[in-house]
Amino acid sequence: MLGGIAKNGLDRILLVEDNEDHIEHTVDALEEGGIINSITVVRDGLSAIQYLKHEGPYSADDVAPRPGLILLDVKLPKRDGFDVLATIKSDPDLKTIPVIMLTTTGNEEDIARGAMLGANDYIVKPVQFDEFIHKVKGLGKYWALISDLAR
Amino acid sequence: MGNRKPERNEVINLLTDKRAELLSTWHENIRSIRENLHLGYLPHGNALPISLEELDDFLTAYLEDLHKGQSHQSEEYLLDLVERKIAAGWSLTFLELINSTFVNAVRVMVRGTFPDSFDSRAQYMEWISELVSRNDLRLAHKYETLLGKLTKELMERQRELEGHNAMMQQFFDVASHEFQAPLWSILGHASKLISHYSPHIGEKGMHGLARIQDNVREMHLLIQGFARLLSVTSFSSQVSEFSLQHVMRSALNRIRREMEKEVEVQLPAGLPRMVGNRQQIEHLFYELLRNAILFADEARENIVEVAFEDSEGPREACRIWVKDRGIGIPQEYAELVWKPLERLNDVQVEGLGLGLAYVKRVVEVHGGQVRIVPEYSPGTCVEVVLPKSRPHEHVHIH
Numbered sequence: 001m002l003g004g005i006a007k008n009g010l011d012r013i014l015l016v017e018d019n020e021d022h023i024e025h026t027v028d029a030l031e032e033g034g035i036i037n038s039i040t041v042v043r044d045g046l047s048a049i050q051y052l053k054h055e056g057p058y059s060a061d062d063v064a065p066r067p068g069l070i071l072l073d074v075k076l077p078k079r080d081g082f083d084v085l086a087t088i089k090s091d092p093d094l095k096t097i098p099v100i101m102l103t104t105t106g107n108e109e110d111i112a113r114g115a116m117l118g119a120n121d122y123i124v125k126p127v128q129f130d131e132f133i134h135k136v137k138g139l140g141k142y143w144a145l146i147s148d149l150a151r
Numbered sequence: 152m153g154n155r156k157p158e159r160n161e162v163i164n165l166l167t168d169k170r171a172e173l174l175s176t177w178h179e180n181i182r183s184i185r186e187n188l189h190l191g192y193l194p195h196g197n198a199l200p201i202s203l204e205e206l207d208d209f210l211t212a213y214l215e216d217l218h219k220g221q222s223h224q225s226e227e228y229l230l231d232l233v234e235r236k237i238a239a240g241w242s243l244t245f246l247e248l249i250n251s252t253f254v255n256a257v258r259v260m261v262r263g264t265f266p267d268s269f270d271s272r273a274q275y276m277e278w279i280s281e282l283v284s285r286n287d288l289r290l291a292h293k294y295e296t297l298l299g300k301l302t303k304e305l306m307e308r309q310r311e312l313e314g315h316n317a318m319m320q321q322f323f324d325v326a327s328h329e330f331q332a333p334l335w336s337i338l339g340h341a342s343k344l345i346s347h348y349s350p351h352i353g354e355k356g357m358h359g360l361a362r363i364q365d366n367v368r369e370m371h372l373l374i375q376g377f378a379r380l381l382s383v384t385s386f387s388s389q390v391s392e393f394s395l396q397h398v399m400r401s402a403l404n405r406i407r408r409e410m411e412k413e414v415e416v417q418l419p420a421g422l423p424r425m426v427g428n429r430q431q432i433e434h435l436f437y438e439l440l441r442n443a444i445l446f447a448d449e450a451r452e453n454i455v456e457v458a459f460e461d462s463e464g465p466r467e468a469c470r471i472w473v474k475d476r477g478i479g480i481p482q483e484y485a486e487l488v489w490k491p492l493e494r495l496n497d498v499q500v501e502g503l504g505l506g507l508a509y510v511k512r513v514v515e516v517h518g519g520q521v522r523i524v525p526e527y528s529p530g531t532c533v534e535v536v537l538p539k540s541r542p543h544e545h546v547h548i549h
Contacts, residue, residue, distance in 0.1 A: 019332055019336065021333075021335075021336030021339060021340070022332070022335065022336060022339075024339070025335070025336070025339035025340075025343075028339075028343065075328050075332075104328055104331040104332050104335060105327055105328050105331050105375070105378065106375070107324075107327075107378070108430060125331075125335045129338050129339055129341075129342035129343075130342065130346075132339075
């Protein structure tokens with residue numbers, strides 16, 4: 001199973017997260033989950049949008065390859081997660097990329113708002129850390145497949 | 152509007168009827184003010200200087216005086232009384248009630264003119280202006296100003312409280328995220344140390360790490376619990392019609408997913424539909440059922456039972472009982488359990504002391520009541536009364 005995802009065409013995951021510890025934990029969880037794709041991290045909402053639209057620092061060719069999956073934190077500096085999500089889902093070129101929201105609080109309203117804006121799934125950063133690894137593993141594989149079928 | 156001079160007895164009967172009506176309106180008023188007082192961190196001031204009992208005493212004494220034919224059946228007397236009470240800092244709502252109900256009634260005796268009822272504030276104003284046109288300017292004016300003043304002050308207090316609540320909730324929405332983020336960082340690091348470095352850390356170190364995890368989880372649940380409690384602000388948000396049967400079942404399913412304890416839960420069939428905040432009501436039963444399951448004692452009968460009674464009437468309500476056969480709650484704690492963070496030392500049940508506070512808050516916002524049924528044995532029986540329809544706005548003038 002290892003490496004299967006990359007072969008499926010999901011060669012890149014974009015992680016939008018500002019908390020350094022959370023970045024470390026998420027990347028570790030992806031690795032432990034056997035998801036060995038290359039991971040690009042951007043640390044605020046504005047950078048995420050610029051990356052996806054090849055704007056600003058990401059305007060040169062090949063600097064920002066299109067991700068097969070986006071992991072998007074809700075609370076972000078500059079433009080928040082919902083803002084980024086809305087931008088992605090209203091852009092005809094970007095809206096087919098699956099987006100998984102990451103939330104710290106598990107606030108039901110946040111989850112509902114994400115779903116309404118077109119998020120494909122969400123992960124609550126849970127109190128049981130093993131659970132997080134488990135979820136990342138499951139969701140990563142599932143969405144990788146969907147993303148592949150959508151191509 | 153009728154214009155006859157009624158018999159003295161009629162008036163006394165009318166007032167006696169009004170007494171019950173006043174008591175129930177006052178009860179509703181206390182509830183609506185409490186709703187705004189939230190957890191009690193808002194300034195209480197003299198928002199509730201009079202209890203239901205005090206009101207009852209006042210009304211009873213007043214009626215007795217009337218029976219004895221004593222002399223305060225004059226408008227002057229009541230208006231003076233009301234003014235004296237304002238000076239003494241009595242509740243404005245209460246005074247408004249006396250004003251609108253008793254003064255009207257007394258007018259019947261004095262003057263023989265009394266509208267059968269007021270359907271609206273507009274009709275009431277019409278009545279006032281009729282008085283004015285009969286050259287009764289002084290009294291009408293006095294009465295009107297007083298009522299206006301009372302209403303205005305009451306509205307101001309309401310606004311102030313609502314503002315406080317909104318601010319508090321907003322603060323906590325932001326704060327809860329900021330509190331949770333570092334907790335998750337700590338948990339992640341502790342988990343990784345445990346899973347990858349245990350040979351280096353040793354048994355004692357591993358114990359320390361496990362304790363770190365437990366404490367962080369407790370902190371997480373506390374923040375979550377407070378965020379949930381503070382999110383219940385008013386009935387008006389996200390109201391829909393739903394089936395209590397479905398809500399009860401999905402609450403139970405959630406508990407089943409989370410808990411391993413094997414307890415038989417007997418849910419009745421045919422629970423009615425109600426109007427309210429579905430998410431809140433579901434979590435309310437989640438808390439109650441979860442508590443009951445935790446309380447259920449394997450040494451005794453390991454059963455949790457839900458029963459209900461559905462009543463039809465002008466203000467339809469459904470009465471639901473959640474019963475367990477566990478150790479029970481001592482009578483002296485029956486009130487205390489509803490307070491936030493009140494953990495009872497000699498009751499050995501896990502929990503942070505926010506679940507029942509949440510239950511009470513949701514029930515109150517929905518215009519219902521909740522209590523521990525006294526003398527229930529063996530075990531605990533919680534009774535919840537939930538109006539099935541939306542509580543309506545009151546018109547204070549009858």
